[in-house]
Amino acid sequence: MGSLYGSLVVPRSRSCGRVFVVVVFCCLSFLIGSSLGSKARHFKWEAEYMFWSPDCIEHVVMGINGQFPGPTIRATAGDTIVVELTNKLHTEGVVIHWHGIRQFGTPWADGTASISQCVINPGETFVYRFKVDKAGTYFYHGHYGMQRSAGLYGSLIVDLAEGEKEPFHYDGEFNLLLSDWWHQGAHEQEVALSSNPFRWIGEPQALLINGKGQYNCSLAAHFSNSSSILCKLRGNEQCAPQIMHVLPNKTYRLRVTSTTALASLNLAIGNHKMVVVEADGNYVQPFAVNDMDIYSGESYSVLITTDQDPSMNYWVSISVRGRLPKTPQGLTILNYHPTSGSKLPTLPPPVSPLWNDYAHSKSFSNKILALMGSAKPPTNYHRRITLLNTQNKINGFTKWSINNISLALPATPYLGSIKYGLKNAFDHQSPPENFPEYYDVMKPPVNPNSTQGSGVYMLGLNSTVDVILQNANALDANVSEIHPWHLHGHDFWVLGYGEGRFSKKDEKKLNLKNPPLRNTAVIFPYGWTALRFVADNPGVWAFHCHIEPHLHMGMGVVFAEGVQYLKKIPRDALACGLTGKLFMNNKN
Ligand SMILES: *[C@@H]1O[C@H](CO)[C@@H](O)[C@H](O)[C@H]1NC(C)=O
Ligand SMILES: *[C@@H]1O[C@H](CO)[C@@H](O)[C@H](O)[C@H]1NC(C)=O
Ligand SMILES: *[C@@H]1O[C@H](CO)[C@@H](O)[C@H](O)[C@H]1NC(C)=O
Numbered sequence: 001m002g003s004l005y006g007s008l009v010v011p012r013s014r015s016c017g018r019v020f021v022v023v024v025f026c027c028l029s030f031l032i033g034s035s036l037g038s039k040a041r042h043f044k045w046e047a048e049y050m051f052w053s054p055d056c057i058e059h060v061v062m063g064i065n066g067q068f069p070g071p072t073i074r075a076t077a078g079d080t081i082v083v084e085l086t087n088k089l090h091t092e093g094v095v096i097h098w099h100g101i102r103q104f105g106t107p108w109a110d111g112t113a114s115i116s117q118c119v120i121n122p123g124e125t126f127v128y129r130f131k132v133d134k135a136g137t138y139f140y141h142g143h144y145g146m147q148r149s150a151g152l153y154g155s156l157i158v159d160l161a162e163g164e165k166e167p168f169h170y171d172g173e174f175n176l177l178l179s180d181w182w183h184q185g186a187h188e189q190e191v192a193l194s195s196n197p198f199r200w201i202g203e204p205q206a207l208l209i210n211g212k213g214q215y216n217c218s219l220a221a222h223f224s225n226s227s228s229i230l231c232k233l234r235g236n237e238q239c240a241p242q243i244m245h246v247l248p249n250k251t252y253r254l255r256v257t258s259t260t261a262l263a264s265l266n267l268a269i270g271n272h273k274m275v276v277v278e279a280d281g282n283y284v285q286p287f288a289v290n291d292m293d294i295y296s297g298e299s300y301s302v303l304i305t306t307d308q309d310p311s312m313n314y315w316v317s318i319s320v321r322g323r324l325p326k327t328p329q330g331l332t333i334l335n336y337h338p339t340s341g342s343k344l345p346t347l348p349p350p351v352s353p354l355w356n357d358y359a360h361s362k363s364f365s366n367k368i369l370a371l372m373g374s375a376k377p378p379t380n381y382h383r384r385i386t387l388l389n390t391q392n393k394i395n396g397f398t399k400w401s402i403n404n405i406s407l408a409l410p411a412t413p414y415l416g417s418i419k420y421g422l423k424n425a426f427d428h429q430s431p432p433e434n435f436p437e438y439y440d441v442m443k444p445p446v447n448p449n450s451t452q453g454s455g456v457y458m459l460g461l462n463s464t465v466d467v468i469l470q471n472a473n474a475l476d477a478n479v480s481e482i483h484p485w486h487l488h489g490h491d492f493w494v495l496g497y498g499e500g501r502f503s504k505k506d507e508k509k510l511n512l513k514n515p516p517l518r519n520t521a522v523i524f525p526y527g528w529t530a531l532r533f534v535a536d537n538p539g540v541w542a543f544h545c546h547i548e549p550h551l552h553m554g555m556g557v558v559f560a561e562g563v564q565y566l567k568k569i570p571r572d573a574l575a576c577g578l579t580g581k582l583f584m585n586n587k588n
């Protein structure tokens with residue numbers, strides 16, 4: 001069997017070193033942590049365009065401090081993160097959203113353009129200061145235009161506070177930040193999606209694991225009958241896979257996050273089962289699987305045990321789910337030391353489930369339940385909002401709408417316009433709470449036209465809100481897509497998934513006993529998903545499909561609660577639009 005990196009032989013000590021480093025780091029941080037407690041962690045970042053070869057082909061990507069993906073933030077629960085972000089993009093604004101961090105007391109640091117803040121102009125610096133209050137696996141990404149598609153993302157990992165223990169054991173860990181990559185630049189994609197006639201961006205050219213994929217060659221070429229050629233990589237290329245070096249008979253925690261623009265993924269590791277233990281920063285009842293789905297916006301921790309033949313190597317693969325795949329699997333290698341060097345696995349990569357085997361996906365989603373002892377949802381809700389997801393036309397342009405309104409973000413961030421009672425900053429009519437009884441979710445809309453809007457769902461502070469996400473047929477017959485919905489500022493309980501239109505009889509089947517807490521939940525084609533959350537975080541919060549083109553086409557809503565209780569919103573966050581003018585006229 002061939003060697004992956006011709007001349008590269010990974011010395012044994014590197015892998016041993018990894019385990020030692022973890023141990024030493026834990027001891028050190030225990031000593032420091034126990035005497036000093038939580039601390040502020042400062043970062044100085046510059047967002048910039050740069051040349052990079054994520055999939056062995058050079059393109060322009062959006063990076064941070066010359067890195068793609070951006071630097072990993074590692075912190076301890078209770079710490080304050082301070083990121084001084086300077087915009088070095090020259091011709092466009094930028095913001096960064098800290099995905100999964102609830103931003104209690106700091107809604108202006110949520111990093112959503114037009115919602116929580118004004119974009120940071122070229123050359124300007126904005127300071128994100130917020131507390132990471134809960135251990136878990138998170139990430140960050142751009143939240144303006146399609147900057148996430150351009151490559152603006154990275155990992156954010158929060159360790160448990162000193163003295164606390166995970167409800168599972170592991171000897172070492174790896175981080176797998178998953179994404180998808182197009183050769184067409186993000187600006188061009190944006191223009192394509194906003195054009196009439198509509199131009200779809202198509203499937204990604206490559207799937208990336210920690211920002212690395214291969215477009216013009218394959219690590220597994222010798223297992224396929226296609227004409228793909230075997231990658232000849234030295235190991236130091238930007239697109240060379242990051243090999244996961246492990247020791248036999250150990251347990252590893254894999255922190256898996258998906259920041260894909262479009263692709264829903266299935267992750268598998270040859271010959272190894274994965275035990276799911278964490279979802280979106282919350283513990284789940286552990287369960288073992290051979291492969292797992294992950295949708296954009298989600299994060300998981302899974303445990304693997306290195307109990308397989310250590311003289312072999314094993315594939316780690318990601319493949320597209322829910323859309324007819326036109327993108328090769330993303331691959332890296334699980335490498336047991338010392339005997340197996342950098343050899344390619346002798347078995348073909350795992351075969352992923354059929355892209356449209358939704359029963360497989362639903363079975364996985366339904367296995368995710370809260371770990372015993374986790375916070376339970378309130379038994380009753382105060383308000384239920386049903387959100388119908390449809391694809392529509394607006395003056396001939398293709399959009400996504402929620403209860404017939406396609407979200408069009410205003411120029412002035414809601415946080416400021418609501419706080420200061422500015423009447424003309426956004427639509428003051430509240431968006432619909434439901435959709436007409438007669439609407440057939442199984443068929444293309446009879447009248448496909450909808451409208452654009454910028455209204456807000458104003459929630460009572462501390463009220464319990466149920467959201468029923470209702471999927472439907474898109475514009476074309478027999479098409480209904482997957483949409484992973486992500487809520488800012490809160491976790492929600494996922495009370496259940498179901499088929500067709502949500503009805504009274506579904507009500508009784510909702511899980512109030514051990515629903516998982518999450519920040520992202522999928523709606524399956526033609527299905528519904530029921531969520532519950534407590535609106536206990538004063539601020540304005542986006543709730544949207546995490547598929548970047550869908551959000552760009554209006555697939556989102558805005559929630560606000562308790563904004564009047566916010567004392568002082570940093571002016572830096574609101575120095576644009578009508579709030580910018582307000583400050584200019586009112587200098588004190
Ligand atoms: C693949 O891309 C890399 C980087 O651009 C290039 O060096 C290499 O020659 C390409 N290989 C093929 C077969 O096109
Ligand atoms: C490749 O072709 C051979 C012979 O036609 C076939 O037996 C095998 O299953 C094919 N493999 C794949 C991965 O399609
Ligand atoms: C791993 O554990 C198995 C079963 O306990 C044992 O047979 C094997 O020798 C161990 N391998 C190593 C490399 O320690």
Ligand SMILES: *[C@@H]1O[C@H](CO)[C@@H](O)[C@H](O)[C@H]1NC(C)=O
Nearest residue numbers: 393394395396446447448449
């Ligand atoms: C939808 O809007 C278009 C114009 O944008 C119009 O021509 C068409 O008749 C409308 N469809 C219906 C069913 O009203």
Ligand SMILES: *[C@@H]1O[C@H](CO)[C@@H](O)[C@H](O)[C@H]1NC(C)=O
Nearest residue numbers: 403404435436439447449450
């Ligand atoms: C959406 O709006 C159009 C045009 O106003 C209307 O004809 C259609 O019935 C509405 N659909 C729903 C689901 O409310």
Ligand SMILES: *[C@@H]1O[C@H](CO)[C@@H](O)[C@H](O)[C@H]1NC(C)=O
Nearest residue numbers: 460461462463535536562565
């Ligand atoms: C909301 O809940 C918080 C925390 O439980 C409490 O401090 C606050 O007073 C409540 N506010 C309202 C308006 O109910």
Ligand SMILES: *[C@@H]1O[C@H](CO)[C@@H](O)[C@H](O)[C@H]1NC(C)=O
Nearest residue numbers: 442443444475476477478479
């Ligand atoms: C949609 O599916 C139905 C039932 O399976 C079928 O009768 C119909 O022809 C399909 N329509 C299209 C446009 O594919």
Ligand SMILES: [Cu+2]
Nearest residue numbers: 483545547550
């Ligand atoms: Cu979507």
